[in-house]
Amino acid sequence: MMSDDLVEPVDTALRNQGEGLADQAARAVLAYREGERAPLAALVHVMTPLLWHTVRAQGADKEQAEDIVQNVWLTLVRDIDQIRDPRATLQWMLVTAKRSAWRTVRRSRDEQVRQTNDEHATDWLTTPAEDRPDSVAVRTERDEALWGHVSALPDRCRKLLGLVAMVERPDYAVVSQALGMPVGSIGPTRGRCLAKLRASLTADPTWSLS
Helix, strand or coil, X not given: CCCHHHCCCHHHHHHCXXXXXXXXXXXXXXXXXXXXXXXXXXXXXXXXXXHHHHHHHCCCCHHHHHHHHHHHHHHHHHXXXXXXXXXXHHHHHHHHHHXXXXXXXXXXXXXXXXXXXXXXXXXXXXXXXXXCXXXXXXXXXXXXXXXXXXXXXXXXXXXXXXXXXXXXXXCHHHHHHHXXXXXXXXXXXXXXXXXXXXXXXXXXXXHHHC
8 A cells, every 4th residue: 555655755766777767668568568577567666656646746635546546557557558659658657647636636526516515505605616516617628628739749848748747846857767858958848848838828719718
């Protein structure tokens, strides 16, 4: 069972690896297809703390986080033969974990709102506006639109933004190891990628209306 205070620091785990995390994930996928299980077991050891931190950062509680992280690994093993680009495994796992956490937290909040409405049907005006179903639906649509624009960015930008968006204060050493980028280039590259994303959103009339 995972615990926040027992999770091995991600940067320590990464320093113990002789290759980038994306390369390690790709190698583990290819090895697993050939019947070799050890590389995937090593990947689980390194990646689980990062997945755990990603999920918890979205507001999932410990029980929810355990289920989400476990499901990410189960899905990877289930679909491992269908992965067309093994080097995309790392990014897929991080994005999948984050989106699963979003959905889980959103469902939990929606259920709380429904229970509150059932118990206090006449007190609906006291419910915070951001927790009402219509507000949740608007946020969901904006999230989907935003990720649609992110997916249209160049591969380098998509991977970088997808990774640094996982935590409030990204550790550039971890990002450097995961993406194989010099630490000094991460900030400027991130700025250019965000500028491209901002221009794409500005040009989208549906985004300005959302």
